[in-house]
Amino acid sequence: MNQKSKTYKFILSGGGTGGHIYPAIAIANEIKQRYPDSEILFVGAKDRMEMEKVPQAGYNIKGLWISGIQRKLTLKNLSFPFKLISSLWNARKIVKQFKPDVAIGTGGFASGPLLQVAASKGIPCLIQEQNSYPGITNKLLSKKVDKICVAYDNLERFFPEEKIIKTGNPVRQDLLDISSKKEEAIKHFNLVEGKKTLLVLGGSLGARAINQLIERELDYLQTLNLQIIWQCGKLYYQTYKLYGNTKHVQVHQFINKMDYAYAAADFIISRAGAGSVSELCIVGKPTVFVPSPYVAEDHQTKNASAIVSQNAAIMIAQEDLKVDFKNKFGQLVANLEKQEQLSNNIKQLALVNATKDIVGEVEKLLNK
Structure with a gap:
């Protein structure tokens, strides 16, 4: 069977801000172009902007009850352990049901539980880090995932060097x-x-x-x-x-x-x-x-x-x-x-082929 015509399943997670959502959508669009019959599912944080932006881009999304830890001592932090347990439980259900071939995270609260679960089930995982200084979610996930696509040099301070590929960030064509x-x-x-x-x-x-x-x-x-x-x-x-x-x-x-x-x-x-x-x-x-x-x-x-x-x-x-x-x-x-x-x-300093290069790395994981 031709690999391009095979029906692959891709799960993507990233959100909270446009900086995490738009790269995920750009990656999904490039996947869809290469694999028109593929199934794509997004996972986001309930009540965050991805729950609106992703359907507008034409993709299905499921929401997890998750938020970040506040840096100051606050009552909101008391609910964090419950949210984390709930989101890990629901991420497990989503992964079991959807059975993705590859999981992709672009940062933000929801990508933590989703990629944690996917990696623990042996699903090939890739994360994309947009910044020169990684967020806590991607730092924690870096030990579990297979590949880390980055936009800046010197990120081996935070990530295992052998997993890093410098691709740049997806931008509007x-x-x-x-x-x-x-x-x-x-x-x-x-x-x-x-x-x-x-x-x-x-x-x-x-x-x-x-x-x-x-x-x-x-x-x-x-x-x-x-x-x-x-x-x-x-x-x-x-x-x-x-x-x-x-x-x-x-x-x-x-x-x-x-x-x-x-x-x-x-x-x-x-x-x-x-x-x-x-x-x-x-x-x-x-x-x-x-x-x-x-x-x-x-x-x-x-x-x-x-x-x-x-x-x-x-x-x-x-x-x-x-x-x-x-x-x-x-x-x-x-x-x-x-x-x-x-x-x-x-x-x-421009890396104009970022989206294509990231999806190229995703394709390598399909053959893993």
Whole structure:
């Protein structure tokens, strides 16, 4: 029987944030392309965003009653042991019923119990770690799984070296040819041709500190002769939408055509989540990272530092924005050579075939 026509079963788990969900969906889409008859099941955490996003992408999902341990002493931690027992019990039932050929985890609460159970049953397992500093779930699973696909160097500090494959993070395929879309992008956003464009990103929900920065420095940015595409996020749109009345400033709750936004941009200010960093490497525009200090293990600072160490971006700590922003950003806008250098260097770090390479590793596990 042709391997491609054989009906394989794949179980995927990842969630809690878009950074864990979207890679899992990208991997599932690539599997479906290679094995159209395959069965794919997702497992997520009940009440988290994967329970909505995965069905929207066309896949079935089952939910586990699981959450993370709070880092501070809190009453929520009292329920954690019960949730863990419940989710391990239900993960066992799901695995027994579905009988997957391979289990794939992309981080987040639910992937812990699911891959723990799958590995204990001898099912080949692969995890994908998006960040330069792994989360606790993937650190614990690394001893049990067969392969670990990563996006950064030097992760043998946390994972068994012989299991690591550097693939990069899955990204949207429509970003691969943005240089050809600049003209369409300028029309789409109704921008002034020939005027430099600053794209401001704070993630789908928004980033308060970045929004406050743009509000505070709006007059200054206009003295630099920039037009601004400002994605302020769902949580902050009502507060900042009034600035959309300012000349050469447009405020968006969410940007659907991200390929056009990237194509139009000459400069980008962004958080440093793993998905954003991987996209920005492919996009190759001069970027200022403002890492979120509120994430586990301060991983955004570590993600951004890995890029900055290659002289491929600028980083300003959130607490230093008031003091450093005008100086650092102003110097960047004034220095064409620096812009070119950052742009060329960040492109060198792009891993454009990540999704294909990860699924290539999954295929090897099918023959295990």
